[in-house]
Each structure stands twice: as structure tokens, then as C-alpha cells.
Amino acid sequence: MSDLRFLDIAIFLPLAGALLIAFLPRSNANLARWAALIVTLATFAVSIGVLVDFEASLGGFQLGSEAVWIKDWGISYITGVDGISLWMVMLTTFLMPLGVLASWSIGERPKAYFALLLALETGMLGVFSSLDLFLFYLFWEVTLVPMYFLIGMWGYGRRIYAAMKFFLFTLVGSLLMLVAIMFMYFATEPNSFSLTDMLATELSSGTQRWLFLGFFASFAVKVPLVPFHTWLPDAHTEAPTAGSVMLAGVLLKMGAYGLLRFAIPLFPDAARYFVPLIIALATIGIVYGAVVAIVQKDLKRLIAYSSVAHLGFVVLGMFVGTVQGMSGGILQMVSHGLSTGALFMLVGMLYERRHTRQIADFGGLGKTIPIFSGIFLFVVLSSIGLPGLNGFVGEFLVLLGTFLNYRWWVVPAAFGVVLAAIYLLWAYQRVFQGPVTDEANARIADVNSREVAMLAPLLVLIVAIGVYPKPFLDRINPAACRVVIQLDPDADCSRIEGVVAPRAHEEDE
Amino acid sequence: MTLEMVVFGVTFVVALGSSLAMVFARNAVHAALFLVIAQVALAVTFLLQGAYFVAALQIIVYAGAIMVLFLFVIMLLGVDKRDALIEPLPAQRPLAVGLGALLAAEVIYIVFKGIDLVGDAGGEAITALNRDPGNVLAVARVLFSRYLLPFEATSILLVVAVVGVMVLTRRISDVADLQTPEDLPAGAPVKEIAV
């Protein structure tokens, strides 16, 4: 264990980088690009330090620091990671350099762009490592602002509409959460925002339910759960590539992460009470997102709806009360970040070449750009959960975990896997297969080395998680188990509790 | 029925009458003159209440200086013809009159119901001050001691007002002489001067 506070360095390094970029000369756009790339790579390197220092065997949070910030108001700077947030942090730092690479061709105000991107990274890392609710809320809102500008200034088409929608949706949700946080603050004796202090606060179950709904409003919008999802297709579609990647890869996970880090532990009774509702919403999301994705005409929109479906799996796994579901859900977050991130990058590359995202404008690309289409197919397969690739492990564990406690819900949820094949393969067919009908499609270039450089790490990880998820699961499991026990004190992580076990029978009644 | 009562009564009628006459005067010059009458009437009420210095100011500054300024501007702009009495804004007049009536009723109500809250020291205290050290000196003492800072602030206000007026009334041609398109380097934007 090293003495360096890797985690805190990782959180604030991008912010420092953003300031640095702000002071770079405006005339040289390349400087800003390289600075952003170097800073994000350095952050990734620092986060590797976090990963190395992380002791899988230790319970609870580690590697963080604690300092009083505003004493009179009970606000502290408390950070730390457990097996869940560790991977979220890693995912963020990993995707960020790729996002910078994907933005290499941003021509308009590159300085501001990259500074905002880096500020976004600090916000995201802060969200995943804060253990003080004030700090958490601060970082939570910090992510909102850069994203708003990234969509609103560097987006496409209806970017203003999309940015406003994104902003308002999330803000409405998070204001409700703020109210709940404030309530918690005053309910905690002595008044404190620290998660540990708040966890010690006893609340009546009626109060818990209201507060849970306050948190849930914020997180459900962010995840997003149907029917709070309609900001997502617009935001994803209009955002610049890196924005879409970050949005799908990390920002959505903040919602799911918030649910399991705050909503469940703080209000376990309420969480239990709302489990049927949330499972229903998640399952509806899986099927609904997939069904809607089938008929989308815009590639990015299609992927956005696939995110709705995939995040449905994540939330489903978190609330079924089995460690399989929980771990699977968390792994699915990582997987989804990788495969959907890759998909958005690929669509971004297509857009750079053809300046369109309409599926109908393509066709027969498999012949003109074989390598690109091969990579695309590979990522599509990962997204539809082909065993051996990353998507399968998470989905399988989520569905298994669901089945163990709620056997009927698994039927529509598992059918989502079939639907995923339908919408993605149909889209693949329309874009890459068939004859080349448009002259413009015949002339486009295959992937270049920069694009290969940014896709290769993703592809390697997609296979790695699919084939050997053990390093991930070994770190996730203990943390997941703790959350499961918070949700259901009777749960036993070492047992498979199933339909033949008597306990589950009672629950099914 | 003392003399003071009588004087007040006359002043009351003159002040209100000339104010009302202002409202109905179609000529701006007439309105200005009615305002002068009202101000003089007010000066009388000041005198009645022992505010001699203020009464003098009222006559000199208001009725004298400010009203002359008004008349000067009226003449300068040549708007001393009769104003049209048509009201283009619907509901403006009834609204104004209605609200005015309400306001008057409320003020009268408050005055007569709430006068006791203030407490009446009677005119004796002022009379005593006017006798010793005298009204002007007493006012000056208060003004230059307790109200020194606001007093100095008013000087700033006046300076700013003077500068503002100069900026506002400067003619466009004065500026245009300084900055013509020909003098500027090619491609530089011609600065719009708002007047």
C-alpha cells in the first residue's frame, strides 16, 4: 500500500488540467488536445495506482482521505472507494482518454471543449468517491454543467433542445434529492453530511419512503428508468461523440451507483418497500427500450434506447436482493460503459465520414470498409450479450439473480436479450450489409490508426471481461454483498437461494 | 376659528385646486404655472408649521429654479401647444382614476386612524427651536452633523447628474467628428454611438 493518495490525486488532476488548458494560448488548438490527452492519461495512470493499492480482502471503503471542510455546517471532505466505486472510477479514467481521442477533430473552440471535458471528469470521479453527501451533491451538480455545454455548444442538430431537456430533467430530479439530503442533514445528530453519520440515523419507515423517493427521483432520471428516459435519446443523439461516450459510459452509471450507494443503505426499509415497483420499472425498461430501439431511424438514437434497456438490467440486478444480481448489475455497468462507449465512438466515426446518422443513408458498408464493419459487429455482439464477451457475464448474473428471487420477472427480462439481437442485428444489416446503394458510401475510408488506437483498448477489455471476469468479480462481490445485506438482512451471500429453497417459496407467495 | 385655520383653509383649497387644474390643463405651460401656484401654497403650509428655511427653499429652488427649467425645456422643444386629450391606452384612465380614488381613501384612512401612532409633540418644540437658535441654524446643525454623510453623498449625486446630462444631450455630430469611417483602419467596425 503506497502512501500516495492516488484517489484524491485522480479526482483533482483533471480539474488542474482544465485550468491549465484554460490558460493555454488560444492560437494553438493542438496544444489543448495534447494537454487534454496527457492529463487524462496521467489520471488513468494514477487510477491504476488506486487499483493496485486496492485490497480486495478488506471490507468497506479504502484509499480515501477525510478532512473537515466547513465545520459549522457539518461538511467534510471524505473520499474512499470500495469494490463497486473502484470500477466506476476505473471506467471513468479509462474512457476519458478515449473520449479525448474521439474528439480530436473538434475544430470549434477546442480549448473550452477540452477544459469542460476535464472538468466533467473531476465531477464524475468525485461522484464515485465522495462519502459525504454535500460533497457528493456538489460533484453531482458539477457534472451537469460541462455536459450541458458540451451538448449545447458542440452538439448537432437540435442540440439546444437536447441540452435544455437534459439539464432540466436532471435538475428537477436532483433538486428533489437536495431536499431529501437537507432533511437527512437535519435529522442527523449532530447535524452532518457524512454518509457514515447519516447511516447511523434511525428514521421511521414513513419518512424513509419519502426520502427514498427524493433520492430515487434524481437517480431514476439519471439511470434512466422508464418513464423518465426521454431526455436520454435526445441528449445522446445530439451530443458530440465524446459527450455521448461519457453520457452512456459514465453519467448513466452515476444514477445506478447512487441507488446502491445512497438510496439503499440510507433507506433500507423504503428500498424494500419499493422493490416491486423498481423491479417492474426496470423490467419494463428492458423490454420497452428494446422495442422502441427496433424502429429507430437514427443510429445514435437506437443505441441510446439500447442503453435504456441495458441499464434496466443493471437496476433490476440491484434490487432483486441476491448477490448474483447485484454483482452482475455492477459488472453490467462496466460492460455497458465499454460496449456502448465503443458503439458511440464507431457511430461518431461514421458521422465524421458521411455526416449523417440516418440508418437509411447507409447500406453495404461491409464491402467498402470491412475492418470497420468487423469491429462494429464485434461490439454489437458484445452489446447483445454473446457469451465470451463482456455483456454476457453481467446479463447472465443479473438474470440468474433475478430468477432466484423473482422467477416470473425473469421471463420478460430475458426476452430483452432476444429483442437486443433483433434491433442491433437489423440495424447492422441495414448499415453494413446488402448492396452499396449510395455512391457516397462507396468512397468512405476505413479506420485509421488513431481510431484503431482508441478502439483497441475497448475491444481487448470486452474480451477480457467476457472470458475472465474473475478479477472484477472478486473485488465487486464483497461490496455487493454488503449492499445486498443492507437491502435484505436475511440474505446469505454464500448460498444459492432458489425456488426449491423454502425461504424463497415464502417470498414468492 | 383662528387666523391660522383660515389661512390653512385657503391654502388647502388653492393647493388642491391648482393641482386639479394641472390635470385638466391642456397646455404644458399652463400646467407648469398651476404647479408653481401649488408649490407656493405648499410653501405657505411649511411656514404655518414653522419650517421657514424649507419654505424659502421651496419658493426659491422649486418655484424658482426648477420650474424655470421646466418652462425653458417646454419652450426649447416647442411643445407648448395644446396636448391632445385622446387616451390611446384602453382602461388607462378609469384604472388611474379608480386606483387614485382607492389610494386617496387609503391614505386618508391611515392618516386619521393611525395618526395617534406617531404621537403629537405639538408645535411647541419647533417653535422653541425657531426661537433659539433659530430655524436656519437649527437645520444647519442637524444637516451638518447627523446627516453629514448623506449630505456629501448628494453632492456626488449632483455631479453625476450633471455629467449624465452632458452625455445625454451631446449631439451626434460632435462625436461623428471624432470618429468617421474614413479615419478608422480598414475593416474595423464603426462604433455605434447611442444617443
Next chain:
Amino acid sequence: MSEVPPGFYLALAGLMFTIGAVGALVRRNAIVIFMFVELMLNAVNLAFVTFARMRGNLDGQVLVFFVLVVAAAEVVVGLAIIVSIFRRRASADVDDVNLLKW
């Protein structure tokens, strides 16, 4: 000294203030509107003087002094604005200046 109750003076001030307000609303000539504003300020001055008498100190009279200064500054600036507008539009009608809306 005085037999006239202060309420009468205040009532006079209130009525004059009201007339000034109504006049400012119904007239369209900017200069006349300014006159009504002056009238309202004068009414307030009367109230100040009356309050000074009621309270038996000179603070009210000093405030009249300040009102006077403000009125002077306001008139000067206001009239300058009117002159500027008149130069542009050849009109002192406030209803002609209505572009700043919606």
C-alpha cells in the same frame, strides 16, 4: 402655536400625492408627467414637514432638503432624456416610446 391638527396637513399631502399620481398616469406629455412627479414629491415634502412638527425635531425638514436635491437631479436628467428623445422623434409623447416590450 398651531391649532390646525397635523392630520389635516397629512390629508392635504395625501390628496396632492394622489392627484399627482393620477395626473402622471393620464397625461401623455413627458414634461407634464414630470411635473406631476414633482407635485408628488412636494406632497411628500409636506408630509415630512408635518412629521417634523409632530415629532418636535428637525429631521423631517432636513429630509425635505434631500428630497429637493434628488428632485433637482431627477428633473435635470429627466429633462435631458426628454430632449434627447425629442431630437430623435420630434415628440414628447411617452406613448411613442414603446419599443421595449415583450
Next chain:
Amino acid sequence: MDLSASLIPGPDYMGLTATIILWPLGTALFLLLFGKRLSTFKVGGREIPWAGVIAVLTLLRSFVAAVAMFVDIVGVELAEGAVGHGGANVENARTFTVHMFDWMQVGGFAVGADFLIDQLSVVLALVVTGVGTLIALYSIGYMHHDPRFHRYFAYLSLFASAMLMLIFGDNLLVTFVGWEGVGLCSYLLIGFWFERPAAATAAKKAFIVNRIGDFSFLLGMFLLVAAVGSLKIEDINAAASGGQISGGIATIAALLLFGGAVGKSAQIPLYVWLPDAMEGPTPASALIHAATMVTAGVYMVARMGPVFLASEGDLALTVVAWVGALTALWAALIACTEYDIKRVLAYSTVSQLGYMFLANGLGAFSGGIFHLITHAFFKALMFMGAGSVMHALANETDMRKMGGLRKVMPITGATFLLGWLAISGIVPFAGFWSKDAILAAAWEQGEYALWGIGLFTALLTAYYMSRLYLRVFEGPLKHDPDVHPHESPWTMWVPLAVLGGLSVVGGAINLPWDLRLEHFLTPVLGEFEVPHGATAWILAGVALCVAVSGIALARFLFLTQRGAELRARLVTGSWLDKLLTASRNKFKVDEVYEATIQRPGHRFAMFSAYKVDAKGIDGVVNGAGALVAWLSDGVRRLQSGYVRNYAALFLLGVVVLLSALILRVGPLG
């Protein structure tokens, strides 16, 4: 790796398994990444691309490794004397588990990347690698001119790897990896010529229909985890035969697993993808859609036999048997009128798979596997023969434009003849033995209805296969005048010859001797009752007679003058004509699916996307915005631009404030 059970020092099973499974995978990867840069070399004046050679050698290497494994297991069997006693001694089953690494481990649920080596998996590995090698060799000639040659062989190698993973899977999850993996390769190979919309659509259809089956498979796995707590096949089977799984749950689990098999092995109602899959290259069809992948369902059902047997009142097995029998009949009916030679073979495959499921449903698992093996031989042979014909006739597949080709393509014709006789069930060709075993098992169990269906299907099989063979290879020479049919190169006919030989003698593996297939597989699959004595001979005779009559009927109809006249006299609108038309339209199953599932589904999706989402949810969201905008629109009218209006409002505010003051303070004084 567990070798403790072995009495004699065995070979390195870990290494062998890795060789068998991972080498093809590595080859696939290599060919995908670098295949394009590989050059060609010349043998006998023919260009031979290295990509093909590498793939063939890899598969050959896997085959050799499988042989080594097989030899070792046979050695163990012989040393233990486990054979020759009816194999009833299940404890003597020689099984080895190769543990590669832990795959998923969450809470009490753990699966490893484990591979199970036993009699069944080794036998099937032999078939897959053996037939695979031959087909790869054949493909060198067949795919010679394709610009994506290297990709084809990459997919082929990938397929072999996935299929072997499926076979060797020690737990259902590893099997599932292979299961979906072969589905992927099937997708890639059907859509190999993806420029053709039909090929792309067929590929997608295959994948999605398979996914529906996999959905069922997944649910079955979940149920088994919940019931047994493990996905290890041995544990599940032990629990099932030990009675730890209740009959009801076993039934549901078995049927869910069977649902997966129905998708993969193209049984009613999910068979529709297989005929379309013929859009792929013919050798791929031979390997994937005839010999190996489609039989995965048969293998899986046999492998999970104890679960099916544990079913309450044999419900699961009955369903399997009937689905199999009906599929056999249904597909045979369609095959009788199909003109596309590849599609005839496809429907024939569906039909033969039905037979295998019939065997499984009768509990005659090793009978099903036996038929699987012989079918792999002769069906692969016939597919490649058809490919050879297409190769010769510029990709013509309509049998109406063919005839008498044996004269110009003697080797193809002769080998096809062997396959034809084998599938028709003529003594002593391979198909006779395996089909007879299944029918005999049905009879012995008193399932006379199933036996009858099977027998009738045998008649149809003999008929439509003869129709195919006779129309294509016999009679007068007939083809488009611009093509010049020729015999295929040696890379193509050598595999044909080998498989032809196997089609002749393949039945021998189950001839009554000590190491016969059934006995060899008994430790894994158990045994089943077949008739003995005279009954056996009579049943075999009946089956043979039926086959001969089918052939005779076809010969009469298609090779004789009177037959042709008879066909010409078929009255439009007669019941026979109606039946034939219905059959020719494939009984409109695709159309029914489209009308009942696809189109309503699409409408539902459109409704969700453009009504619920765009109008409903977004309507509420935008409506909230619109409401605010509407209110603002009203309120902004106050901002009239008239100063006097503002002043009036100002005054209003003063009045209101004063009123509030008065009301608040109350009556003053």
C-alpha cells in the same frame, strides 16, 4: 485436471483439450487479423491459398488430438473391462474434467471454464473435427475465387472451436458459450455474401430464431441452478437421477432446455431459419447446417438425458418424441415438392433431426447419437455433392434445370449415389442401421403411432431423395447451354470420396460387437431396449421395403415416360394438387409467422416509439414546457412597452401594499 480416476497413465488431457479447442480459435484470430496478407502456392497447376491450408491443418491437428483422446479412453475401457457387459456399470464411466480457470464466481454460484471428456464428447469431437477437416479441404476448392477467402476459413475455424466448446462443456454455461458461438458463426457464414439482401436477412433470421431458443435455454439453466445449485452437468444429472429434483421442476427444466434445442436444431416451430440458411456457402451449409451445429440440440438433450427422464410421467420425453416425429414428417412433406436442391437437403436435415429427437424422446439417446453420426456423414456428403454440382453449373440450384449429370461428373455422381442410398435406408448403408434402430426402439416401447409416423417419413425420405438424385444425376443430360459442367478438382472430390466411404460403412460402428457405439456410450447415455429375434428382422424388413418402394415410386415418376405423363395429367384443383401446392408454399408458415408475430411486433414497436414515447411521455414533458410558455405568453402582454401602463401597475402595487398593510395591522387607532 482430474486424472485420479484413470488407472493407466493417460495422456495430457489438459493439453489435448487446449489443442482441440484453442487451436482453431487461434487460427480464426490469426486469419481474421492477417489472413488478407497470406499468399498462395501452386500444386499441380492450381493456386492454393495458405489461409485454407492453415485452417485444414489446424482442424486436422484437432482431429488427431481427438483421436488420441479417443484411443486413450478406449484403452482405459479395455483395461477396466468395462466393455462387453452391456456397459451397465455406470460407475465405471471414464470421465475427466479439465479445469482451465474460474470463470464466474459470485456468492454460492460458481462456474469454471471446465471441459468434460468422456465417451460421448470424444465421439462427437471425432465427428466434428473429422468432418470439419474434410469440409475445410473441400472449401479450398469451392471458395477458391472468393475475395473474402481468408475470412471464410477464419469463420470455419471459429465455428469448429465453438462447436467443440459446446461438446466438451463441463457445465451448461460453457456449453452455452459454444452454443451461442456456433450460432454466431452460423450467422457469419449464412451472411457471408452479405451484399445479397437475401443472405443478410437469412443470417439475421437464423440468429434471432436461435436467440428465441437460447432464451428458453437460459431459463432452463436458471431453473437448474435454483434447483441443484450448480450448472455442472454431472451434478445436475446426478441430482436428476438421484431424485433430488422434483418431477414437476424436472419437467419444466427439461422442456426449457428442449426449447433451446428446438431453436438450434430447427424443430417445429422454430425450424424456419434452416431452409433460409442455404443462402450461405454450400460447404458451410454442409458443416453447420447439416453435420454439426444443428445436431447440437440432439447432443444436448442426450447429454441432459437424466433431467428428461426425471420428468413427471415422462411428459418431457413424450413432448420431445412427438415434436421430433412431427417435425420429421412435416419437413419431409415440404421436401417432396421443393425444387431447390439445397433446400431439399435443408428440409431433409430438419426431417432427419426430427428422427434424432424421436430417438431421444424414446429414451434411446445413443440411438439418436448414432443417427447423428451417420447423418453427419451422408448429409455432409450430399451437401458437398450439391455444392459440387453448383460449382459445375455456375451456382444453379434449380433441379428442373439439371439432369444426367453423372455422365459429366462421375465422382460427384457416384458419391452422391452413396449418400442417397444411405439416407433412404438401404442395406447396408449407414442410414439404414441408425434409422432402423430408432424405429425399432419406437416399436419396442409400444409407441406404434410414432413408429408409424417414422415409417411414413422414411417412405417420404426415400421418395424425395430419389427425386433429387434421379432428376439431377440420372436421365438425359440437361443444363443451361452456356455452362459447361465439369468434374470438381481433387480438393473437392477427395472429401466426397472419404465421406462416401463412411456413408457405406458408417453403420458398422454399431454392429454387434464389444466396442459397438451403443455400448461405448452406455456409461454416459444409458441403454435402451430394442426388439430381439424375429421382431427385429421383420421391422428391419418392413423399413427396407418402405425405402425401396419410395425409391421405386420416384423412379417411376421421374425416369419413366409413363411417370412423366402421369405427372402431366395432374388435375389442377384436385386434392393432390392442393396438397402439393400447399407443400410447395411450405405451408405458408413463414407468412403466418410474419402476420402473427413480425407485423404486430413492428406495429407495437412503432406505437411505442412514436406514440407512447414521442407523444405520450415526451408529450407530458414538452407539455409542461408548453404550459409555462403559454403562461409566459399571457404574462408578457403586461410588458406592453407603454411607460404609463407600467406606472399604472406600479400604482396598483402601491394600493395593494397599502391594503395589505391596513388589513394586516387591523383597524387602526
